[in-house]
Structure formats: C-alpha cells, structure tokens
Amino acid sequence: MENLINIFVKSIFIDNMIFAYFLGMCSYLAVSKTVKTSTGLGIAVIFVLGFTVPINYLIENFILKAGALSWLSPSMADVDLGFLSFIMFIAVIASMVQLVEMIIEKFSPTLYSSLGIFLPLIAVNCAILGGALFMQEREYANIAEATAFGLGSGVGWFLAIVGIAAIREKIRYSNIPAPLRGLGITFIITGLMGIAFMSFMGIKL
Amino acid sequence: MTEKEPLLSAKNLKLLREPLGQSNPITVQVLGICSALAITVQLKPAIVMTLSVIAVMSISNVVISLLRKMIPPRIRIIVQLVVIATMVILVDEILQAFAYEVSKQLSVFVGLIITNCIIMGRLEAFALANKPWPSFLDGLGNAFGYGLILIIVSFFRELLGSGTLMGYQVIPDAFYDFGYANNGLMVLPPMALVVVGVIIWVQRSKNKDLIEQN
Numbered sequence: 001m002e003n004l005i006n007i008f009v010k011s012i013f014i015d016n017m018i019f020a021y022f023l024g025m026c027s028y029l030a031v032s033k034t035v036k037t038s039t040g041l042g043i044a045v046i047f048v049l050g051f052t053v054p055i056n057y058l059i060e061n062f063i064l065k066a067g068a069l070s071w072l073s074p075s076m077a078d079v080d081l082g083f084l085s086f087i088m089f090i091a092v093i094a095s096m097v098q099l100v101e102m103i104i105e106k107f108s109p110t111l112y113s114s115l116g117i118f119l120p121l122i123a124v125n126c127a128i129l130g131g132a133l134f135m136q137e138r139e140y141a142n143i144a145e146a147t148a149f150g151l152g153s154g155v156g157w158f159l160a161i162v163g164i165a166a167i168r169e170k171i172r173y174s175n176i177p178a179p180l181r182g183l184g185i186t187f188i189i190t191g192l193m194g195i196a197f198m199s200f201m202g203i204k205l
Numbered sequence: 206m207t208e209k210e211p212l213l214s215a216k217n218l219k220l221l222r223e224p225l226g227q228s229n230p231i232t233v234q235v236l237g238i239c240s241a242l243a244i245t246v247q248l249k250p251a252i253v254m255t256l257s258v259i260a261v262m263s264i265s266n267v268v269i270s271l272l273r274k275m276i277p278p279r280i281r282i283i284v285q286l287v288v289i290a291t292m293v294i295l296v297d298e299i300l301q302a303f304a305y306e307v308s309k310q311l312s313v314f315v316g317l318i319i320t321n322c323i324i325m326g327r328l329e330a331f332a333l334a335n336k337p338w339p340s341f342l343d344g345l346g347n348a349f350g351y352g353l354i355l356i357i358v359s360f361f362r363e364l365l366g367s368g369t370l371m372g373y374q375v376i377p378d379a380f381y382d383f384g385y386a387n388n389g390l391m392v393l394p395p396m397a398l399v400v401v402g403v404i405i406w407v408q409r410s411k412n413k414d415l416i417e418q419n
Contacts, residue, residue, distance in 0.1 A: 020394055025238035026322045083298060086316050087290040094283065123282075126239040126320040133313035179409035180402070183235060187402030194395030 004148045007140075011152030014201055015134075017127045018160040019194035024127030028161055029186060038165035041122075042158030043111075046151065047104075048122050049131050052096050053150025054143050056089050056132040064088060089132040097123045127157055164190060220342045224350035227412070230323045231354040232405045237323035240314045241355055242397040248371050251359035253307045255352030257300070257315060259345065261292045262324050266344030269332040276333075285328050286319065293318045323351055358400045366391030 017023045024045070032038050063069065066080035101119045105112045122128060131153050140146045167189055176185050230236045240258075244250045265288050269276075276284050297315045300308040308315065318324065327347050332340040363369055365388045368376040376385070390396055 022239050022242040022394070022397070023317070025242070026236060029235055029238065083294060086294055086297070086319055087287065089316075090286055090290055090319055094286065124320050124322065124325055126317050126322075129320045130239075130313060130317055133316045137313060177406070180406045183232075184402045184405040184409065187398045187405065191395040191398035191402065194398060195390075195393070198393065198395070 004144055007145055008148045008152040011149050012156040012159070013197065015153075016156040016160060016197055017130065017153050018157060018190070019197040021130065021134075023130035024125045024157055027122075027125050028157075028164070028190075029183070032161055032165040032168055032186070035162060035165045035169060038161040039158075042154075042161050044119055044122055045125065045127060045157050046154030048093075048097055048100055048128055049150045049154035049157075050147065051100060051150075052093050052128055053131050053135050053153075054147045055096065056092055057135055057140065057143055057146035059088055059092060060085065060136055085136060089129060093128050093132070094123045127153070160193070163193060167193075217339055217342050220339055221346040221349075224343075224346040225353060226350075226408075229350045229354065229408075230326075230347050231351055231401070232408055234323075234326070236326045237321045237351055238401075240317050240321055241351065241358070242401065243394070244311055244314050245355055245359035245362055245397050245400075246366070246392055247310075247363045247369075248356070248359045250307055250310045251355045252352075253300070253304060254311060254314065255348070255355055257296045258318060258321070258323070258351055259348040260296055261289065261318055262327065262348040263341050263344040265289050265292050265324060266327060266332045266340040267337050269328050270335060270337045270340035273333050273335075281333065282325075285325060289324055289328075290319050323347055354401070354404065357404060358397060361400055362391045362396065366396075 014020070018025065018028055027041065031041050062071065064081045064085050066082060067077050069076035069079050069081075097119060101112075104119070131150055134153075135146050135149060138149075140149060164186070168186065171185065171189075180188075224230055228234060231238060231241055240254065244254050265285075268288050269285060272284070272288075293316065296318070297308070300311070300315060327344060331343045335343070360370070363371075364375065368374060368381075368387050
C-alpha cells in the first residue's frame with residue numbers, strides 16, 4: 001500500500017508529465033485560456049490515463065512482452081511481439097477514448113456536455129501515449145502499481161493545466177512587451193512553474 | 206491537361222522555405238512542442254530526433270498523399286495513425302540497431318513521434334488535399350523547421366549548461382580557472398521552455414505580423 005501511495009505522489013509531483021517530461025504540451029498550451037475549460041480537459045485526461053495505463057499494462061504483459069504468450073502454450077514462450085507495442089498502444093488508446101466517451105454520454109450527460117469536444121482530442125494527446133510508454137519502460141510490478149501511476153500522472157497534468165489557466169486569466173491585465181504576448185510569456189511562465197515543481201524532488205513516502 | 210509544373214517551381218520552394226521562419230511549426234503553429242523540449246539537453250540526441258522526424262514526416266506525407274483518394278473520410282484518423290506508427294516502428298528499430306546509445310537516451314520520445322501533432326497536423330492540413338511531390342516538400346520543410354528550433358535550443362543548453370558541443374568540450378579550461386562556472390540550471394527541463402520563450406520573443410520582435418493581440 002505504501003508503495004502505491006509512493007508511486008502516486010511521485011507521478012504527480014516529481015515526474016510531473018508537463019514540468020518534467022513536457023508531455024501533452026500541445027493541448028496544454030492551446031486549451032489553457034480559461035480555468036473552466038482546462039478543468040474539463042484535465043478531468044478527461046485523468047479518466048483516460050486511469051483506464052488506458054492498466055489496460056496497456058495487461059496487453060504488454062500477457063501479449064507483447066518476450067515470453068508473455070507462454071500462457072497460451074509452452075511452445076510460444078520465445079515469441080517476442082515487442083515491436084508491435086506502439087501500434088497496439090495507440091489502437092487501445094483510440095478505442096478507449098471512444099469507449100469512455102460513449103460510457104460517459106450514457107451515464108452522465110452533464111459531465112459529457114461539459115467535456116464535450118475534449119474527449120476525442122485526447123486520443124492524440126502525447127501524455128496518454130507517454131503514460132503507456134513510461135509504464136512499459138519502468139516495468140511496474142503489478143496492475144495496481146500501473147493504475148496508481150496512470151491516475152497520478154493524470155492528476156499531475158490536471159494540476160498543471162489548471163494552474164497555468166489561472167495565471168493566464170490574471171496576466172491579461174499586465175503590461176507585457178508586445179512580441180512576448182500570448183505564446184512567449186506562457187512558455188516562460190511554464191518554465192518558472194517547472195522550477196517551482198522541482199522543489200518536490202527527493203520527496204519519498 | 207495543363208502544362209506540367211517544374212519540380213522546384215516558386216510555389217514548391219515556398220512550401221519548403223516558409224516553415225523555417227514565418228510559419229514555423231513550433232514557434233508559430235504551436236505543434237509538436239512535447240518532444241521538442243524533452244530531448245534538447247544535448248545536441249546529439251536533438252540531431253538524431255530531427256533526422257527521425259524528417260524521415261517519418263516526409264514519407265508518411267507521401268504515403269497519405271498517394272492514398273488520399275482511397276481513404277474514406279470517416280476513418281482517416283485511424284489510417285493516418287497506422288501509417289505514422291508503422292514508420293515510427295521502422296525508425297525505432299533502425300535506431301536500436303545502429304545507434305543504441307542515442308536510442309536509450311531518447312527513451313520514449315521516439316515512440317511519441319506518433320502523437321507528435323506536427324505530423325498529424327500536416328497530414329490533415331496538407332497531404333490529404335495535395336499531390337505527392339508538394340506533400341513531400343511540405344513534410345520536409347516542416348520537419349526542418351522543427352529541427353531548426355530543436356538544434357538552436359539544444360545548442361544553447363549544451364553550451365551554457367555543460368560547456369560542451371556534441372560531447373566535446375568547447376569552453377577552454379582557462380575560463381574555468383578564472384572562475385567561469387557552467388550554468389547548471391540550463392540542464393534542467395524547465396529551462397528548455399524559457400529558451401523557446403526567448404526564441405519566440407526574438408522572432409516576433411523581428412517579424413511584427415506574428416505579434417498576438419491580447
């Protein structure tokens with residue numbers, strides 16, 4: 001249990017998707033104009049990461065990894081489908097996004113209408129594929145750890161986008177040099193936020 | 206039949222040149238930031254990444270452009286993803302075979318070329334509506350524009366952060382004897398964002414058309 005909390009906190013603050021790895025930067029910059037829309041997108045990302053990382057974990061460990069197919073028959077023990085992982089992961093993500101969209105539409109129309117257009121956009125958000133690939137690289141021991149990692153990364157992304165959106169709402173009133181307005185200053189603020197987030201480094205539970 | 210256009214007509218050259226400055230994918234179109242920032246600590250991985258993106262982008266642009274009349278519009282995103290993913294797998298396998306060290310350094314970012322918005326964006330915006338040759342040039346131009354920023358950022362980060370270029374020390378020892386110290390901050394991830402911010406600043410103060418209205 002302690003281990004799970006450790007992974008969760010670590011993926012929120014230390015290995016933050018945006019400040020440490022710059023994943024999901026495109027939608028982060030494009031959608032962070034107001035707090036309201038960025039909250040919607042952030043929740044959708046938590047949702048999708050929390051689902052896709054464990055599913056991709058199962059696929060990785062029972063189908064793709066070297067020797068993973070040995071549960072089918074002992075003769076398959078030396079099959080290595082690792083080279084297919086990119087294409088499998090992206091297919092899982094695209095179909096999961098579609099599925100999550102349908103489920104939310106059915107059970108919670110209010111949430112659906114507030115997430116709206118952001119759900120389909122998430123399929124090409126690098127944070128999601130990045131989550132799957134980091135999961136593969138770090139070789140988590142079981143599915144619970146992978147889920148903790150997925151949810152933690154999602155929450156980290158959510159915090160980052162809501163934070164920058166709040167700052168951008170305020171910064172509209174300040175006098176920034178004209179060439180720096182908009183994109184330029186957003187980059188620099190994100191950099192400063194990243195430096196602030198680095199102070200979490202070394203925290204262990 | 207209209208007269209055949211020369212291969213490098215003015216219009217085609219424009220496709221190649223514009224993404225380098227005026228419509229640069231990173232600083233103006235805001236595409237493909239994710240991978241651009243993470244691998245710019247040193248010059249070498251940045252160059253390898255640029256080459257990979259050039260390969261994936263120009264070839265997948267041509268493939269999609271050849272297929273453009275056959276792809277049903279409703280499933281075009283999946284078709285595009287499959288084409289890109291296939292190309293990326295090829296690049297990844299080649300890197301692992303011939304440049305293992307660099308491929309380890311790039312870690313997940315080779316795979317992330319799949320979701321690099323530049324590639325999807327150019328396929329959507331250009332290759333689906335144009336002939337193979339202009340699409341090839343468009344892909345090449347945008348990949349070069351992307352690579353240009355990558356190389357500028359990594360040049361400054363490696364030079365100021367560790368005093369080397371391509372792994373060779375360029376700042377003479379005498380400087381260090383006089384008390385010059387490497388700026389450790391440059392090696393940390395957040396500085397990549399600040400460097401890109403400064404590049405945008407410089408570019409926009411040179412080219413007033415790009416300034417955003419607040």
